[in-house]
Amino acid sequence: MAEHQDDSLYPIAVLIDELRNEDVQLRLNSIKKLSTIALALGVERTRSELILFLTDTIYDEDEVLLALAEQLGQFTPLVGGPEYVHCLLPPLESLATVEETVVRDKAVDSLRTIAAQHSPSDLENHFVPLVKRLSGGDWFTSRTSACGLFAVAYPRVSSSVKAELRQHFRNLCSDDTPMVRRAAAGKLGEFAKAVEMEYLKSDLIPLFINLASDEQDSVRLLAVEACVSIASLLGHEDIEALILPTLRLATEDKSWRVRYMVADKFTELQKAVGPDITKAELVPAFQSLLKDCEAEVRAASAHKIKEFCQNLNADCREQVIMTYILPCVKELVSDGNQHVKSALASVIMGLSPILGKENTIEHLLPLFLTQLKDECPEVRLNIISNLDCVNEVIGIKQLSQSLLPAIVELAEDTKWRVRLAIIEYMPLLAGQLGVEFFDEKLNSLCMTWLVDHVFAIRDAATKNLQKLVEKFGTEWAQQTVIPKVIQMSxxxxxxxxxxxxxxxxxxxxxxxxxxxxxxxxxTILTMSNDGVANVRFNVAKSLQKLGKGLDSATVNSQIKPCLDKLKTDSDIDVAHFAYEAIDALKLS
Incomplete structure (x- = not known):
């Protein structure tokens, strides 16, 4: 009997030994085996022994704790299902208080997962007390973790418990520690979606207004995210009265990081507040952000230009763009910061379908041409990569003469990554410019890339040729490409x-x-006599690839004799690949 008992304790004993081992990797591996150990123990002993042991043993390397936090989120079936899921709360509560942020975040993720598996009564009896304990913890780490748990607990508890949760969240929003207020601001939007409308207005919006005027800019910028969620829940009048004053302040905030966040979330704000408020309030705000004194803010705003214009109401879209947005765009084209110009170049072509042919030719085309001559390669690349937008509206011919110098410069740029980028756009360009223009102006460029000193360029150039043949056809390949490729042999x-x-x-x-x-x-058969072994074994590899698509007569009469010769080559690699090809083509 004693023997049997000792044997039944074996998994826990092994786990204890492994978790006390000095080797971190061994401890990590043992944590990753937890589900296997739990299966061996069964649900009762997992609850009574394993979970208890894990709760008392949380003092390890961050990597091990992270793995443990992740594992516990998937442990519900191993402790007996939703009825017993609350037994996973103690170890996760401990993990939610540790110093390392990624461990705490993973513990909160797992707690959020298992919250959904609690019954309403278990939520109130087990989960909500955990939230309260974390909310009132002495260390800021536990209070920051608590912020992420309110939204998952709130919807399924009684009115009195909801009132308690709102009070605890209110306390966290006014916590003395900035990190806690930051965590609360980050989760305010999510909590707002869970709370009833009357309490959203009476409880949460005052919290939002306070956080949006917090002394710490790291708190204020997270309040901008909450602004999107809260505005999407309110009607037109409530947005005007409760949200807009705070949003105006955020747009003009003294911290560029807050203004950057407004710019980054601008189109989400636009959708949340609706077309009327957008026209009256957000258009002037967007102008202000596009003219901001900080380049980061201008770049973030410039990225949003196309989407912002697309989202405008159709009846006023053109007028708003031409009157308010286009003047800002014209200034940004010659901005002193290359990131701003590059951001603009990535979206400006998208204005063409919105504004139509006449406006594109008159107002946008000069801007495209200016950017095609920009000293920054990224700006030129971004224009070229979005040509299809303009091609649909005015046709490529309007741009082709200006395109050519920009393409040639990029193709010969000293930075190989720039050359690589233009190669990747070449099939797109070829399709838009047509075969005649391509043959006359760009074909020689494509062949030049094949002999570039950087392998990545040569490799991309070969794939580029394949895509061009897809576009222009086999006949074009036979007349234009294949003779030049054979010459390289x-x-x-x-x-x-x-x-x-x-x-x-x-x-x-x-x-x-x-x-x-x-x-x-x-050509390949001739190259089998090459003086360089690397070329000869690549001949063997090529014959293997080609042989699979050719008739058996050709394979037996031409490919087999060549491979038979190569398999006796003095170089071991050449012989190896020749044998490999013979086996693959079933010629032995």
């Missing part, structure tokens, strides 16, 4: 000869077996 630089093989691998997929056999296979 004779290049003095072995890296360029290898690029030739990589191109053929991709072009063969697009051009089909006839063109492959007639134009490309002979």
């Amino acid at each position: 004779r290049d003095a630089n072995y890296l360029h000869r290898m690029t030739c093989l990589f191109c053929i691998n991709l072009l063969a997929q697009e051009c089909g077996p006839d063109a492959t056999i007639k134009l490309m296979l002979p």
Whole structure:
């Protein structure tokens, strides 16, 4: 009997030993095995022994505590289901008070998950007391954690308990510690959605107004997020009376971080307050943010221009844009900060479909052309990457002559990442500019990239050719691309000869077996005699890829003899890849 009892305690004994081990990784692994241990113990012993042990053992490395907090959120079935879920609260409560923020946040996430699994009576008897204890904790860590739990508990408790929860939340919003007020401000919008309308107006909006005027800018900026949630719950008159005065102050806040948050959330605010208030109040506010003295605020606002204009009421959209927004846009095009110009360039093309052909040609086109000549590569790239918006409205011809110098400059930029970005946009450009313009102006650029000194560029250039063939067709490839690629097989630089093989691998997929056999296979077979082993083993790899798409007669008469020769190569890698190709093509 004693033996059996000792044996039944084995999982806990092992866990204790592992959690006391000096090796953090071992302790972490043991925590990740908790569900397996719980299954071995069964639900009763998990509740009475394992959970109790874990509650008393929370004094570990942050990494281990984080894993524990995550595991416990998935433990409900292992303790016997929702009826017993409250037994998971003690270890999670302890984890919600630790110093490390990520551990506390994960513990709160798990508490929020298991809150939904509590019955209303268990919520009141077990979960709400936990929220109250955390709310009144001596350390700010527990009080910050409490802020995230109100919204999940509130909807399913009695009126008297709801009143208590509102009082506790009120206390947290006026806490002496800024970190607690910050946490409360961050969760105010979520709590507002859970609270009844009468208490939203009587209890929470005064809290919102206080937090939005807090001495700490880190608290005020989080109140802006709450503003979006609260405004979406209120009617037109209530927004005007209760929210707008605070929103106006936030737009002109002395801290740029608060104004940045307003700019970042501006289109969400726009949707929350509705079209009438947008026209009367938010348009002037948006103008102010677009002209802000801080570049970060201007950049955040510039990012929102297209979406803000799209969300305007159709009956006043054009008039508002032309009168109030476009003058600001014209100033931003020549802004002194490259991040502002880049942000604008990423959205300005989107104004074209909104304003139509005439306004685009008269007012926007000069701005596009200015940005295409900007000294900052990102600005030029952002314009080029959004050309499809303008193409739909006025056609690309209006821009093509100005596009060319910008594209060439980007294609030859000293920074390889800039060159890479323009390569990725080339198929889009090709489709919009048409095959004649492309062949005349851009084809040679695409071939130049194939011999770039950076491998990433050469690799992207081969994929670019494949996409261009998809767009312009096999006949174009046979006349324009394949002859130039084959020419690379004779290049003095072995890296360029290898690029030739990589191109053929991709072009063969697009051009089909006839063109492959007639134009490309002979080149590969010739390259099997190359003096560089790297080229020869890439020949073997290419033959393996091509062989899968060719008829058996060609494979047996042309590919097999070449692979048979390569498998006897003096270089071990060449022989290896030749054997691999023979096996893949079932030629042995």
